[in-house]
Amino acid sequence: MSSPVLSIRGLTTEFVTPAGVVKAVNDVSWDLYPGETLGVVGESGSGKSVTAMSILGLVQSPPGRIVAGEILFDGRDLLTMSARVLRQLRGSQIGMIFQDPMTSLNPVLTVGQQIAEALQLHDRGLSREQARARSIELLTMVGVPNPEGRYDQYPHEHSGGMRQRAMIAMAIANDPKVLIADEPTTALDVTIQAQVLDVLRTAQERTDAATILITHDLGLIAEHADRVIVMYGGKVVEVADVLSVFAAPRHPYTLGLMTSLPRLDVELERLDPIPGSPPSLIDLPTGCSFHPRCRVSKGRDVCRTQVPPLYEVGGGQRAACHFSEEVPAEMAVAARAMGTDAGNGAP
Template identity: 55%
Template sequence: MSKNILEVRDLKVSFRTYAGEVQAVRGVSFDLKKGEVLAIVGESGCGKSVTAQTIMRLIPTPPSMIKSGSIKFDGKTEITKISNREMEKIRGSEMGMIFQDPMTSLNPTMTIGKQIAEGLIKHQGLSASEARKRAVEILKMVGISNPEGRITQYPHEFSGGMRQRVMIAIALACNPKLLIADEPTTALDVTIQAQIIELMKKLSEQTEASIIVITHDLGVVAEMAQRVIVMYAGKVVEQGTVDELFYDSKHPYTWGLLRSVPRLDQDKDGELVPIPGTPPDLFAPPKGCAFAARCPYAMKACLEVDPEHTKLSETHSAACWLLHPDAPKVERPVEAGGAAR
């Protein structure tokens, strides 16, 4: 049996529009080990959420289409090949998802208890009374006080942080093997963010669920994840452990992300360094490296040929021509994750 709960290989996903085909995901490959927390980071529009929702088969077809690739779940199920009915059995029971905005994801006409019980009744065959009892237990597990009274209330009666806890409760109700959290701390204040992160870490340890966290917040990455994938223009440009990405990153785009985050060990008057320019148009992606137009180290080869991934260690790889033996030596900026090496 594979040690990986998820194996994604050369995944390509496009959207048909009146203006043409948007190549949202362009050959993404990665593994997720059982019990591991993996973060996917990158700018808006880089393909993070599309990749996650494709794994869950939540993107409507049409306009989306999986052009090629494989998504193997739990070593045996090929997600791209199974029917919608078969996917419905997996989604909610073996895979759970925490969406970005709990207020629009929760049903405003149903009580919290019914929304948690729904999956338990469908996937685990519990009776209404058994599901209600289990719903109370789950709400207590995610840190909601007075769960017996809360299950009869509606989403608008909960604060933003509590609604996010409810979303986590719904996602975890059937003890899934895989949990995908899409920007789980967006729009929450820093105190509630810290509580949600701590809660997800604790639940991951208790349930042994594998987690994919999609985020812009590198603080969330440092706090939660063991491994990180950096995406740009629909592709993985670098991946490695948290320490490798923060302290020994090799791709200029990763450096740019790290330089744009405030740090406690820098002068308080120091300015953040944004990445200049804008991401490429995915209606017609460039033939070379997609980051070349924004990269201060770009060479002629970068504009002509898309680089392959260079393996730097068993866990670390990056797709950049600067890693070629004949490329000029470039030092990582000091502010990109600590002292340059």
């Protein structure tokens, strides 16, 4: 396997609040390889978006602070770079597609002006006419109809899907090596979601960017990701290729995410949701933070007292569970309880 284009090592990001210190990202490590799509999945509050903001240097301080770790991009640590150098990398080498384009786009500038600005910021020799031509080319690439006319329109004159396409155009304007998409379809209806994801896939192919797809939607992960990072309570709890995660999850939380979703390929008698709520990031449970909600733990002392590392469970798959070998049996039990013949396969 080639060398990673982006490596996170021991990243810990906290937020100081009146109620206490929120450990939003807690000793997270993973790699992103050239050309791949890495899916990052988990419930709200699991640390997905804060990880992305940490990569980009966009964690607001105060109250946020990165207290440990390295973020290596092409071998250089982003956390030790000056603000000026990091600004040069953002938009040129690392592109970002935010969750809500209406709040990410400037309402007083036209969509075309904002794309052109992203181009000229990183290429001072680009003339206004050249920037306009390239912006229209990008709008055409992402499927915006009548790109010449849309160039001169303001964000409020675009639909949600068109705004998100414009955000993708801006993110890929300078052919970045890494593209981060943070919940890129959350605010869109299902039909537009599919169109935007097709655009995102096309953009990735055109730029050959390694992509981080952050989402809570396992369906998107199954369709678009090559590898999957599952996060819970600010930590990585499972890492695997996408087929392994859906065919044979080895962490109880990953299994819980799968059994709590409706399926189109089988008729379910009922869903099997994860009991309880995500943990407080101010006061995490001792031991494995998932043990209060876990169907595998069964109250065993080791789950309550010892934080599990990411154990190698075979085939490059890793899971932070003391009893990962018991998860397949629980998967079969869950399948029978839900009225299905098998508990595997992508949702």
